[in-house]
Amino acid sequence: MAWRHGQHSIGFAAQCAELPGLKEAVPWVCEAPSHCLQQTLRDLDQAFQNFFAGRAAYPVFHKKYQNDAFRFPDPKQFQVLDVQARLKLPKLGWVRILNGKGRHALKLSGKPKSITVSREGKYWFASVLCELEIPKPEPVQGPPVGVDLGVVQTVTLSTGEVLHVLGLRKGEDRKLARLQRSLARKKKGSRNRKRARARLAHFHLRISHRRRDSIHKATTKLAKNHSLIVVEDLRVKAMTTSARGNIEAPGRNVKAKGGLNRAILNVAFGEIRRQLEYKCQWYGSTFVAVNPARTSQRCWNCGHTDARNRPSQAVFRCRSCGYGENADVNAAKNILERGTAEGTPVAVCGAMPSGGRRSRNPRAQA
Ligand SMILES: [Zn+2]
Structure with missing residues (x-):
């Protein structure tokens, strides 16, 4: 806590200089490649x-076995043979990797810059960062589209189409509860507890991979087929903060909000938005985020805005003109209209200027 004592900074260089001393004092530090240690200090x-x-926020220590990862920054020190599916890493030597077969196999393109090795559950992943020049993409042809992110129907388009983000399947919430219960009952430090923890971790991993896959498919489809994509600028963090409040000012609706939080995090709004932003740059479409206030209460047909326009979660029926529509589709149409109107967008990112750089990060399983 040097900064609290007025000594403002202990920088990267100063910490690197301390490494040799640390290696003498703590022998196991020597087992790690020194480049990786320096990269950790850089982070x-x-x-x-x-x-x-x-x-x-103030940096906190990583928990052991959580977010395990290390990075090799020097391309001279590693080698990737994607045809033979092998990887050479300092101190580890040649490591066999599992790459997809045929057209699913990842091929490196561009100049490798660094390799990050990370662990998820019982698998290790090597992710190779490459640098390459990408020509400016041709502008995408295709109709503009508004996107409503919801909890019941995940991604609803103004065209009426629905893209699903997969999460827990039916019955899997019970399986999750069973695994958590089983872990909680095991004696601390026992081998059974270790096994139970691994089973739970593997279950979480499968769900998160399923979710990631479906989000990638949905966002790629959107970015490739629409010239303009308008989404609501949801402040996910504000939406998911706890309603519980504190002892002086207890929150209302604690239980209901908790359920909504879980549902929002389950479909990963923030991740969908992040992917849409960068994929629009890749494929040459335009991304716009608009203020979503009252888009679910406004009639797309006549503009009449009233909370009573929405008699139920799924149904929209205008009390002024009688326009009826699926509530999410109506909201998506409003969002599209806001994105195409003058002067309303809060965040725009169009196709990149020509000759822009982009990094692709193919992941291979080790
Ligand atoms: Zn109306």
Whole structure:
């Protein structure tokens, strides 16, 4: 906590200089490649810079076995043979990797810059960061589309189409509860507890992979087929903060909000938006985020705005002109209209200027 004592910064270089001393004092540090140790210090330095700039909270220690990852920054020190599915890493030597077969196999393109090795459950992944020049994409032809992100129907388009984000399947919430219960009952430090934890971790991993896959498919489809994509600028963080409040000012609706939070996080609004933003740049369509206020109460047909326009979760019926529509489709149409109107967008990112760089990050399973 040097900064609290007025000594403002211990930078990256200063910490690197301490490494040899640390290696003498703590022998197991020597087992890790020194480049990886330096990269970890660089990440720490960045975390502190983010903290001092007010972009992030005070850095906390990682929990052991959570977010396990390390990075090799020097392309001279590693080698990737994607045809033979092998990877050479400092101190580890040649490592066999599992790559997809045929057209599913990942091929590296561009110049490798670094390799990050990370662990998810019982699998290790190597992700290779490459740099390459990408020509400016041709503008995408296709109708503009409004996107409503909802909890019941995940992604509803103004065309009436629905794209689903897969999460827990029917009955799997019970399986999850059973696994959690089983872990809680095991004796601390026992081998059975370790096994139960691995089973639970593997279950979580499967669900998250299923979700990630369906989100990628949905966002790619949108970015490739529509010239303009308008989404609501939901502040996911504000939406998902707990309604519980504190002892002086207890929140209302705690239980209902908790359920909604779980549902929102389950479909990962923030991730959908993030992917749409960068994929629009890749494929050459335009991304616009608009203020979503009252888009679910406004009649797309006549503009009449009234909470009573929506008698139920799924139904929209205008009390002024009688226009009837699926409630999410009506909202998506309003969002599209807001995105195409002058001067309303809060965030736009169009196709990149020509010669722009982009990094692709193919992942291969080790
Ligand atoms: Zn109306």
